[in-house]
Amino acid sequence: MSNNKSNGWTRRSLLRGMAIAGVAPLLPGIAVAGQDELALVHDGSAADLFVDQADDPAVARAAGDLAADLARVSGVRPRLQRTTSGLSGTAVLIGTIGASPVIDRLIAEGRLDVAGVAGRWEASVTQVVRRPLPGVDRALVIAGSDRRGAVYGIYDTSERIGVSPWHWWADVPVARRGTVGVEAGTVKRGEPSVRYRGIFINDEQNLTTWSNRTQERDKNIGPETYKRIFELLLRLKANYLWPAMHPYTDHFNKHRDSVRLADEYGIVVGSSHPEALLRNGVHEWQPWAEAHRNPDGSLPEYDYTVNPGVIAEYWRARARENAAFESSWTIGMRGLHDSAFQTRHAKTVPEKVAVMNQIITDQRRILAEEVGAAATPQIFIPYKEVLDLYNAGVRVPEDITLVWPDDNHGNMRQMPTGEEQRRPGGNGLYYHISYWGSPKSYLWLDTTQLSKIWQELRRAHEHRVDRLWVINVGDIKSQEAGLSFCMDLAWDINRWGAGNVEDFLVEWAGRQFGQRHGREIAAIRTEFARLAAERRPEFVDRGSISLVHHGDEAGARMAAHEALLTRTRALGRQLPPAYQDAFFELVEYPVHGAYLMNLKYYWADRNALAARQGRGAGVNRYAELSEAAHAQEEALTRRYTTEIAGGKWNGVVNPYPSQIPQAPGRPAVVRVTPQQTSGLGVAAEGNETGAARPLSFSSYPRDRRFVDVFNTGFRSFPWRATTSHPWVRVSAISGTVTDQVRVWVSIDWQRAPLGRHEATVTFTGAGRSLSVPLRVHNDGEQARRRATGFVEAHGYVSIDAAHFHRRVPRGGADWRAVTGLGRRQAAVEAVPSTAVPITEDLTTRSPELSYRIRFTSTGTFPVTVFRLPSLDARGKRRLAIALDDGPAVVLSGQAIATGKKDDAWARNVTEGVEKLTGSLTVSTPGEHVLRLLMVDPAMVVDQIVVDTGGLPATYLAPPESYHPGAADRPAAAVDGFPNA
Template identity: 30%
Template sequence: MEAILVKDQKAAAFVMEDGTFEGVYRITEKVCGDVEQVTGVRPKIIKWQGELQPAQVYVATLGNSEMSEAIAEEEGIELSSLCGKRECFLFQVLKNGSLLIAGSDKRGTIYGLFHISELMGVSPFVHFADVVPAPQKEIIFSEKDSMQSKEPSVKYRGFFINDEWPAFGNWTFSHYGGFTAEMYDLIFETLLRLKGNYLWPAMWTSSFSLDGPGEENARLADCYGIVMSNSHHEPCLRHSEEWDLVRGEDSVYGNEWSYLTNREGLIRYWRDGLLRSGKYENIITIGMRGERDSLMLGEDASLEQNISLLKEIITEQRKLIRECVGENEPEMLALYKEVEAYYYGDETTPGLKDWDGLDGVTLMLCEDNYGNMRTLPTEEMRSHRGGFGMYYHFDYHGSPVSYEWVNSSYLPKIWDQMTMAYDFGVRDIWIVNVGDLKFQEYPLSFFMDLAYDYEKWGSSRIHAPQDYLAYWVKREFGGWFYEAQQDAVYRIMQQYTKMNHNCKPEAMRADTYHPVHFGEADKRQKENERLEAETEKLLSSVPEEMLPAFWELVYYPAMGSANASDMQLYAGKNSFFAKMGAVCANDYAEKIKACIEKDRLLTERFHQLLDGKWDGMALSEHIGFVNWNDEECRYPLMTFIEPANKPRIFAMSEGGDVCTAGGDWTKKLIVMRQFLDPAVSEASLLLFGGSKEKVPYHIECKSPWVLPGKMQGVTDREEVLTVQIKRDEITDWENDHRTYDFEVCYEGGRIPVKILLEKDLPGCPAEAFYETDGMLSVEAEHFICNEKADAGAFYVLPEYGKTLSGVKAYPQTKTFFEMAEQIRQAPKLTYQIYVREAGEYEMICYTAPANPVCQGGSVYFGCAVNGNAPQKIEMIPDGYRSGEPSCAEWAKMVVDQIRVVRVQVTLQSGENEIGIYAGTPGFLLEKLTFVRKGKHLPESGLGLPETRRTNR
């Protein structure tokens, strides 16, 4: 059996009956538009005549359709499996060559209609990101396409348009005259194509229920089956901006946003909001906060006073809802910022947690605004009637640094954190702050698909982030791009999102990555060069039809991010070399200028796409934030130096930061420490010009084992001088150590260079990571043994975190031990390391940002050295307050995207085994670094890179 939708330039008609929901009819028209865009033929929509005809598409909603019952009886189809289900649809090829789409409810029917679009290769962003579907001459569905959809994993799934100025706001005013129904029609359609059903509308300067014009926004949302709600500080279907429109000394609502002094005015204000908008489908926000996202009673009020007042307010609000809207209306209380403290209370003040006044209310939990889970429902709390929601962020306007430009949310982290929320029982509402929505299409797709089908993308699928990116690339570009082009898009998306995850563009500074230590600035720049080169190369081969989509989804965010990164990397080098007096500082200043111009040009070109269709959407500031917001943000400082009037050369060992021009008075010595690693036989000495003219130099070296890359040369800017060591020929070792000297000589001075060497490591195990110069580093996935426990096991999370990957124990809801004597029962990872000297070492554990997931709880793991008694390692310091800008520990963690835990350990000379045990939820290890006491670990953004294994 097959159902022909389009063939030979003829299209099957869509059949609907009297009483069809208006929203279903509207979506049918949009799907007909999709068919036309794919095939060039637009199907007609006709009325049901009471008889089943061949080659038609029948669209029905159970409980509102005699047609579906007649078709089911004639075709022998069982519809009972749909009855009572939430948002499900049957997609059935009929025996007579027709197609039946039957929804269990309005949204189910709409999802079924958009399933046609999905099968035709139409992207959910066909309009919002201009993803043009590939043309097809015919559309035919076979019996294998027949299916019944599942119920969504999360009941309410959606996003919050927020922080909408200057980008989204300017765009919608210039194209739609404001936050109107015409604009929201595009937003609603995109949400439904993503299988979402829930929206918090823009609210900085707009009122959803007034700007349609009038109630047209709310009416249209209800027509489509979109469940509307309001943000955490907008109760009773009122919008934040509405209050300023109606308040006043002579207003019936009063003038003060204070329940203590204006109780009757606020009750009337809330009642009128419920009477106006309660006829539509909503989740009604309850509770109260201060104006403009502030405290309700101010800093001086006690916890007890706040809780008591909030109870009174909620009681009155729920009474109003019953009177004005009805019984059992969905209600939500957001436990955001200070409200969370009111919910839990403290040792002396009971909170709202056990108060029966919240029975049936969905409790909206919130991460820390930077994508890291905070308190999650305990097993006891999960029985709460009303369930739990999660408010997540891809965009944030607040301390310590706002992020509102292109996507900086990394799929592996989103997957890790949101699967944790789901596994902890947060399954009723998922809402994500997407800012302007533009440039968040990729992470939003994942967020929505994870919420819709957790069984497919959830915690049982460790490679879900990688698999999803491949799926997303194919969905958006597969109709036009060859496999090699799709692979390139995959790499570009992966690289730029990880780069922005490691440091959000707004937060990046000239010193985020050190200009010389570990060569990390050079490595970042080379990665950026590869990213930009691959993106530019791919752009040249993109079909014309897909150029706008490629620009919007890939080119602008990737190129803009790489350029913003380069700008700060050049600034770091400019500052470093200017302090040295090297002429190359001026070159880096010019490169900063070029990056600034490129940033402006990229924005201009984006705004010109499709005759300015998205003009305004790229206006968000994104460089050089010095405050939490964009106030006083600035481009990097550019320092220009005046070259010396006499010959001058500076020298520096690669990766080091000591430089000298070889003067008699300063007598600085350049030490090349790279050869302390027995595997290194070649390293680099860096030469920098400091004069107006080129300066000749020559090398003086007496050792036959030291081979400079050249013995003479001329430098005026930067030069890399390679130095080789003939390790195999050295005969004069001194207790496995050796030093050699040479000099770089020029007219202005003689630069002394000392080379330090270590001989091979005696008896070092084949898989051991060995110490060089008192330090070593191991990526978390490079354990030698992964021991499962009865309660769970560690798993490697590919590409997680700032460097290579992460390891985490599952089930992720499990606390594997509480007391130190229980540690050995937990899952264990063993790492093998080798050090030359016994003694005290600092073990630096780089872990994913983590907050306690239970009120008053902690995050910890276990550690044992060489089989000794394990220690319980607490990761959370006293006084820690997640989400509080005044907490320096939290602020540093979220900006750096890493938590650093330092543990003092005693190591023996030679081989050592380090055991890491799973502890609480939230512990996710990325890297281990060991530093011998007395040694200094150089500053850097990513820490000491992984050192070598013996056999590598």
């Protein structure tokens, strides 16, 4: 648990800022120096910085960054002194407790308060002390419990004077001013919630390209690039790294300067699950094998059942080489380059378990002999097939940290048992916010909802997974917000809760772009992530989202994307020129890129539908629009890599890197030969063509329905619409059709008679008339006002799970709403995640959520519960539903993380939900109560849909049913998706 007493300066200081070019940055501690503040720069003079000669090099190096940051803000660079002689009257004294005599003397004299800091892990205190040294009137003292505690205290100060951790990596500008001050109050930063916090640079083709072009020239990620990465990690209060490891990248240990620099910065370097004892098998095994050939001249296999001696010496060499550095040692074995564990002479699971146990024993002996007591931490990562072996009996010594993986798509596969939680080595996690692999890859944009990250990582921490968090960030770029949140959460797990995760974005965006813009940027990022939760832009493919149902499901989604882009551009125009590059990188490019990726597939689907409908001009028009969207997307990325920040990011962003074949590309389109013909066609909502499925209208949701009036040829013609009743409305009664006109049909509910009625709209043109049938159900305004819950209409009831009318906690468990989670605005989670499952007497013992429903139909109806696809390989994933006082129906998630491309798990992670199905019987029409009951904890429910006989099969759930407080549906564009 975190012992943080403060995660920042006081609220008063937090809200101060200098109005620079119309921007009020949210930069805590920026203020003109007053009587309660200490001026670090004033009238062209800067306070000296002091770090004792005896202190750790990491502290002195970070102090140099503080000097550079003060220069960025003020234009004046302070001196960094290593002795106390001749220090300025105002100074900054920096040091590690026990390694800095000046710091230790102030503590001994009772002038520096280190209670809750001394003896802790990576803790620090920042305090103003009067006359700490001869000739120094006042000093800002930054003292760390250890070297990284001091380093974090330094970077804390940098951020508070206005330098974002992302100032270099995202070109966030630094507001300039002549006077720089910090508040004089004492600030303590206690121990972090998670001991080791860091990243895995993985599937790094883009980062490698960029590094080679802009940083290293003769290297594919080397010391110059790692300097930038190390500094970013420290500014984010991280301390841990799994370096890049793929074939197109130089392995970390190839350039020994990288290894040395990590230690100088204070970064703990480990290695990923296939890289035992810091060995990179992709690059290093082949040369080693060639130098240690078998007696017959053949190359030894990387198989411990065949060549244990050669492999053990291979590991030993690296242990000996890196023994002097602060490292993390990966124990166990997988195949080369992220392949499965190879055991030619061990075929059964028990045999493989025995081999793994022997490997662990031998590796431990190597570390004891070559590294000794410093060989800590040691970690075991039961990733993919190794998890099955672990569960089958692999014995991991108690002092080794178990690092639990997710399923590569943000769902933790397994949580430690109570016994595992008590292990001295503790527990860690390996979590993806970027991934290459099955069933689809997502490396391009930062698309994982922060509330999803919070829900999964919080759940892990509740299971005492707090020793190590490794976040797979791909190429780093594009993952700025997600990485920042992960590290912030790892530092203080309690800072953000179920209802305020978006506040992190408000604060984070405010620090990059100004406090007055933080709320709007946070709202944009939240909606961007919600749309990605429906389907990530990297997962977009053909025919997934309906063009014909629910008011054009795909068109409505595109309209939401376009509205978000319009909102984003409007905000961007308010920012000064200095902020444009950062805004493009962190906000505009993700929003615009996702829009264009979806757009080209939307038009490609429209193109295919038009071809099936036998259209003429529309087929070619939609083909052109799809290809134009792809060209715009290419131009947008080209702007990022050639223009933004003067071309600084050459190659770092690419939706289609050659090594990522799963990425969506340019969708195929068809064209037809133009003919001088014309013909009338219609496609009423719910039909690909024609109107066999009547348009349904209800006085409760009062929604509209569309009819596409289209041309089967290429020559324009006039058309006209007539209605069978005066209370049937159409958005247009006549016009000219070139390829398509979308006509919206609605009901004048004040004029329509009560009851059930049938009506028609008839379209005439090109010598033909086509009628569209309507079915209208009008219960009247009084019935609408009397509704107390969700009202069945159109053959279904659709419920957002967070819109319950009653919550009943029971047995120490409860449901809570988590905002910003799932496909809508919030989802509900059964908590705590450590609660005991309830399997008996569910309707009286289980915590429940209740939903009032007015049914007009009777019968036994299918019920689908949309839940987020969290996992637990050793447990169950169950919840239950009940109607009124009826029995509970248990619904169970069956999918397990297989890594395959075409099974239930693959479908769930692609869609972002698992659909649990059951049935309930409604014996009488009228008011009823649907009850959602917890069986297993940590189940997260997004939506609930009851199919009473009219529900078409679609990707998304239908629009939420009318209920008290529900707003009337907003009007959609007259011609469907705008810009058609």
